Amino acid sequence: MEALLEVSNISVSFGGIKPVDQFELHLQAGELVGLIGPNGAGKTTIFNLLTGVYTPSEGYIKLDGKTISNLKSYQIVQQGIARTFQNIRLFKSMSVIENVKVAFNNRLSYTLPDRLFNTPKYKAQEEWLHNEAMELLKIFDLQDDANEISMNLPYGKQRKLEIARALAVNPKLLLLDEPAAGMNPQETVELMNTIKLIRDKFNITILLIEHDMQLVMSICERLVVIEYGKIIAKGTPDEIKHNERVIAAYLGE
Amino acid sequence: MDYGTLFIQQIINGLHLGSIYALIALGYTMVYGIVRLINFAHGEIIMVGAYTSYIMMNVFGVNIVVALIAAVIVCSIFGVTIEKIAYKPLRNAPKMWALITAIGVSFFLQSTVMVIFGVNAIPYPTLFSDLIQVGSLQISQIMIVSLALALALMLSLELFIKKTRLGKAMRASSEDAEAAALMGISVDKTISTAFMIGSALAAIGGVLFAVAYPQIKPLMGVMPGLKAFIAAVLGGIGVIPGAMLGGFILGLIESLTKGFVSAFWPNATLWADAILFSVLIIVLLLKPSGILGKNVREKV
Numbered sequence: 445m446e447a448l449l450e451v452s453n454i455s456v457s458f459g460g461i462k463p464v465d466q467f468e469l470h471l472q473a474g475e476l477v478g479l480i481g482p483n484g485a486g487k488t489t490i491f492n493l494l495t496g497v498y499t500p501s502e503g504y505i506k507l508d509g510k511t512i513s514n515l516k517s518y519q520i521v522q523q524g525i526a527r528t529f530q531n532i533r534l535f536k537s538m539s540v541i542e543n544v545k546v547a548f549n550n551r552l553s554y555t556l557p558d559r560l561f562n563t564p565k566y567k568a569q570e571e572w573l574h575n576e577a578m579e580l581l582k583i584f585d586l587q588d589d590a591n592e593i594s595m596n597l598p599y600g601k602q603r604k605l606e607i608a609r610a611l612a613v614n615p616k617l618l619l620l621d622e623p624a625a626g627m628n629p630q631e632t633v634e635l636m637n638t639i640k641l642i643r644d645k646f647n648i649t650i651l652l653i654e655h656d657m658q659l660v661m662s663i664c665e666r667l668v669v670i671e672y673g674k675i676i677a678k679g680t681p682d683e684i685k686h687n688e689r690v691i692a693a694y695l696g697e
Numbered sequence: 698m699d700y701g702t703l704f705i706q707q708i709i710n711g712l713h714l715g716s717i718y719a720l721i722a723l724g725y726t727m728v729y730g731i732v733r734l735i736n737f738a739h740g741e742i743i744m745v746g747a748y749t750s751y752i753m754m755n756v757f758g759v760n761i762v763v764a765l766i767a768a769v770i771v772c773s774i775f776g777v778t779i780e781k782i783a784y785k786p787l788r789n790a791p792k793m794w795a796l797i798t799a800i801g802v803s804f805f806l807q808s809t810v811m812v813i814f815g816v817n818a819i820p821y822p823t824l825f826s827d828l829i830q831v832g833s834l835q836i837s838q839i840m841i842v843s844l845a846l847a848l849a850l851m852l853s854l855e856l857f858i859k860k861t862r863l864g865k866a867m868r869a870s871s872e873d874a875e876a877a878a879l880m881g882i883s884v885d886k887t888i889s890t891a892f893m894i895g896s897a898l899a900a901i902g903g904v905l906f907a908v909a910y911p912q913i914k915p916l917m918g919v920m921p922g923l924k925a926f927i928a929a930v931l932g933g934i935g936v937i938p939g940a941m942l943g944g945f946i947l948g949l950i951e952s953l954t955k956g957f958v959s960a961f962w963p964n965a966t967l968w969a970d971a972i973l974f975s976v977l978i979i980v981l982l983l984k985p986s987g988i989l990g991k992n993v994r995e996k997v
Contacts, residue, residue, distance in 0.1 A: 495879055521881035533876040535869045537991070546869045547880040549862060559861050613881045 454503035478664035715948020716847030721925030724895025740922015746900030776896025933990025
């Protein structure tokens with residue numbers, strides 16, 4: 445079976461430092477995989493490589509068999525990769541629903557003249573857009589905050605809104621960068637259930653970075669552990685739990 | 698003329714001048730909003746617009762409306778091309794490089810126009826100069842035309858930004874260009890649009906300026922450009938309504954110092970520009986992000 449995502453030995457270097465070194469990863473459609481590692485291991489850099497923020501200096505990335513490592517961020521998104529950010533990066537002064545709607549941009553086809561003359565095409569798409577955006581907000585229980593300015597939302601809801609916004613681009617692969625960072629234990633559990641739910645509902649593949657080991661262990665089917673930009677272990681949560689190199693990396697020797 | 702009438706007369710003059718500054722200031726603020734660049738070549742776009750309209754009217758014999766449209770088209774092309782050639786390659790370079798490049802582009806445009814048309818001022822056709830007498834107030838047609846045109850354009854711009862797909866994409870890009878790209882928005886396209894709209898508005902500002910002060914010269918864009926920049930900063934750079942507000946405030950201050958304060962203090966006219974800059978300094982001391990600016994410190 446061909447992998448949805450095929451990352452082949454990618455590296456990147458900044459002035460002699462190699463934050464990511466010969467990283468490789470194969471994701472099958474529908475998988476939920478965790479990318480873990482100590483602080484500064486290069487996890488977010490890998491996300492940045494996958495989404496075209498950085499271009500790998502070696503290796504290639506393929507999505508659905510198509511090379512994407514030479515594309516720009518917005519083109520990669522159009523190919524079907526969406527992401528959230530470790531430090532929340534919502535469009536702060538836009539409303540909750542606008543944040544989601546703006547991410548639908550590529551799925552709309554009406555033009556400026558359509559907008560100007562309020563053509564049926566515009567009206568139909570705008571109605572579809574509104575319904576879809578509200579559906580997404582409902583999944584994250586944000587429907588009542590639709591018209592709130594996004595920066596006024598409580599922290600936990602901002603995190604959820606980021607995921608809703610990412611889903612709006614209709615991705616095949618969703619990259620979640622520490623989705624539970626800063627949430628309390630109860631919120632975290634709820635979020636993890638939501639993540640499983642969206643994987644099944646939208647039939648997407650998820651790669652997530654997380655610090656909370658227990659949490660990753662509980663929802664991911666497979667884990668990839670990196671340290672200093674290199675893969676040190678791969679396997680099921682059980683295998684990883686008992687892997688000596690991982691224990692050493694986390695606890696320090 | 699009594700002081701009351703003089704005051705109102707200068708308010709009207711100030712609104713006229715302010716509408717031109719506001720149109721130009723929008724270009725600075727839109728570009729800054731997305732690329733965080735002070736496009737110092739923006740003032741020269743005003744000049745290019747004025748020259749284009751002059752050539753259209755004097756060489757091709759068209760009327761002012763056609764000349765204005767031609768100026769808008771030429772300046773839009775200039776704006777987008779300058780961005781592609783001069784600024785885009787430096788997008789990931791330190792901000793200072795693009796700023797210096799902008800000053801270079803500005804000199805380049807000034808010199809090119811000097812070489813082609815000479816350094817001397819060329820008289821611009823007199824248009825809309827009929828005066829309308831309202832009581833003891835004198836309002837020229839161009840004041841009404843400028844103000845009406847500027848307000849209509851600003852309203853359209855607001856609607857464009859708030860209500861259209863591209864406009865919303867521009868807002869998202871100006872909030873966080875990288876995040877916008879990662880939501881599938883082509884930031885290149887929004888940047889080109891910002892340069893295109895900004896330059897088109899500057900072209901209109903340039904033509905209105907040339908009609909108001911009927912002569913054109915290669916350095917004519919420098920002062921209005923600089924003042925519009927101040928207007929943009931005063932209103933809060935990157936904030937579109939701020940540029941409009943700043944433009945009108947600046948126009949009013951300039952007009953009132955030159956035409957009203959000078960009735961009590963004859964040297965005020967000479968000091969007008971110094972007073973303008975003092976206002977800028979005072980506002981920025983009190984509110985560094987400008988009148989409508991968001992108090993967010995730029996991330997380093």
